[in-house]
Amino acid sequence: MGVRRSQFLLLPASYVGNMSKQAYGQTLSSAQKKQTLNVDPGMLNRVRSISNRLIAQVGVFRTDAAQWQWEVNVEKNEQLNAYCMPGGKIMVYSGLIEKLNATDDELAAVIGHEIAHALREHGRERMSQAFVQQFGLQALAAVLTRGGSTVAGNASMQAASMGSQLFFALPNSREQERESDRIGLELAARAGFNPQAAITLWQKMEAQGGSKPPEFLSTHPANENRINELRQLVPIVQPLYETAKTKQ
Ligand SMILES: [Zn+2]
Secondary structure: OOOOOOOOOOOOHHHHHHHHHHHHHHHHHHHOOOOOEOOHHHHHHHHHHHHHHOOOHHHOOOOHHHOOOOOHHHOOOOOOOEEEEOEEEEEEHHHHHHHHHOOHHHHHHHHHHHHHHHOOHHHHHHHHHHHHHHHHHHHHHHHHOOOOOOOHHHHHHHHHHHHHHHHHHHHOOOHHHHHHHHHHHHHHHHHHOOHHHHHHHHHHHHHHHOOOOOOHHEEEEEHHHHHHHHHHHHHHHHHHHHEEEEHH
């Protein structure tokens, strides 16, 4: 289930990768200080083993992603949230698992969806847009002429805060969400997770009402459309799921 769309990817991949790495590292250390990082070993184990099965399939979509330095962590936080920063830096909030009472298949659906955002470089795309909005084209030109690897060394704190600022500044577009739904669904099926769970996941998400971060706002895209589209896609990936199941 390929997707085709021209993308606004002006910030160099290495620049974005660097900022994301710094921002993710800073998130981990601040969670560590608050004692909210990976506090439940059982939950962490579960999230990591599901994620690792999904990550084992990413090469189907882009070969370079198999070599990314993937990281998977769980933050104790009541919010319904999960994300994957550029380069494969995954964070799942405990609230998502607990409030949705998510099954393994449903967790695979949401993590697969987040991984798909990273595979399709939606973060880099949003960060490029946010960068131009916030700092203008001149600043962008400066980044481009200095090359991609300028965010490093003693500028790392700045890179970290700029990275999260840009990553979280804009919500994913409807088109980006649609792409991630398609790719995430196939990823989960190939990893042997029941694709049907994507439907129950979004139904549960919808039932949670309004207190969601931008990634999961029910209005973006309209959840009914999303669920209808997923219903049409499930039969397409079902054979991949069945094949994967026989190999387990
Ligand atoms: Zn999304």
